[in-house]
Amino acid sequence: MPKQQNTRQKIIDAAIDLIAEKGYKGASVRKIAAKVGIRESAIYNHFKNKEEILKEIVEQIFTTPFETENLEERAKKGKSFLHQFAVAYKLVSFDKRMEKLFRVMIIELFQNRKLRESFLQEFHQKDIHQISKALFIMMQEGMIRSADPMFMAQEFISPLFYTRLHVSLLRIDAKSTSPIATQFEKHVDFFWESIAL
Amino acid sequence: MPKQQNTRQKIIDAAIDLIAEKGYKGASVRKIAAKVGIRESAIYNHFKNKEEILKEIVEQIFTTPFETENLEERAKKGKSFLHQFAVAYKLVSFDKRMEKLFRVMIIELFQNRKLRESFLQEFHQKDIHQISKALFIMMQEGMIRSADPMFMAQEFISPLFYTRLHVSLLRIDAKSTSPIATQFEKHVDFFWESIAL
DNA sequence: GTCTATAGCACGATAGAC
DNA sequence: GTCTATCGTGCTATAGAC
Secondary structure: OOOOOOHHHHHHHHHHHHHHHHHHHOHHHHHHHHEEEEEHEEEOOOOOOOHHHHHHHHHHHHHHHOOOOOHHHHHHHHHHHHHHHHHHHHHHOOHHHHHHHHHHHHOOOOHHHHHHHHHHHHHHHHHHHHHHHHHHHHHHOOEEEOHHHHHHHHHHHHHHHHHHHHHHHHHHHHOOOOOOOOOHHHHHHHHHHEEEO | OOOOOOHHHHHHHHHHHHHHHHHHHOOOOOHHHHHOOOOOHHHEEEEEHHHHHHHHHHHHHHOOOOOOOOHHHOOOOHHHHHHHHHHHHHHHHHOHHHHHHHHHHHHHHOHHHHHHHHHHHHHHHHHHHHHHHHHHHHHHOEEEEOOOHHHHHHHHHHHHHHHHHHHHHHHHOOOOOHHHHHHHHHHHHHHHHEEEE
């Protein structure tokens, strides 16, 4: 049931909005409080200090529920597995909240060591691992050409990431994304043609 | 002849260092002045305000001298053209000053509209255009399979960009980049095998 | 072109009443 | 858990002497 948000979550949401727009330094405790509709001092009833808010947001960025079940079975479908992944990636790219979190991630990537490590371990490695496992199975099945699965997985994901960044940059200025919206699917076509036997 | 830097350039260099480390907001006029070895007020003899410093830096980011001569001739060499491009991209990725400018670019990408537009027009489009022209020539020569050259160019560049980001993230924490240093060349091999006829 | 001095403001955070 | 009030700090920028 859609219960009313508690103040703590309201603070986090306001902070995400502001950081996505102005960066961590630009998202002052004052502005966060104003957005929530309380005074600065009231923030400190919910968080020890400003950094604790960011910590919580960073955790939320990397707690993406991700389909990892039946990997072997799904991988045997070959191209349609990759298609499914790309479409899921596309949905996330266009989801309003996920897009905001993506912006926060990029903005803070070079300024927050913990976020950086999570990016490399969670964001990067988790996807790479899943895809590489699937690609390995496809190689065993003789569906695709042989190569280092980890490397091939990165070749598959990089263009998706780049397109996601591109989408995010266009949307921030309210520019049209229609010329690149189909690139997620086109990439799968191109990639599959590149590896299929 | 290697003349002594004037104060103006010293200010810019100090600002690049500080922004790459702390972001634009974290790179205060105070700190920039301290790094140069002058007082804050002296900064204003060289720049109208803080933003003008950033403007200058943004311009420096996108004034990359880029090899565009003899494109047709070079393109006909096929794979070795792509290899040349990737190696140049790799060199830039590991160049200390270019790496700093790359960081500044990523940090400010979502916070500076002008930088964002330059990114899309200069950084992104310029590379894409050059590569797509070369790929078009290769298609005409029957060296590679036919496809939309612009799309194919993006497929070629995305993994290079992703690897560059990866390198930058590792180096900021002084982590080893040797596991991914060869990815630029490996990508060319993989890509060429994907498109060669 | 540099300095000292200072204005004026926004910041993060705390104390204490309700 | 929220408020008012306030503290100390760091910020951008300017005025004016040298």
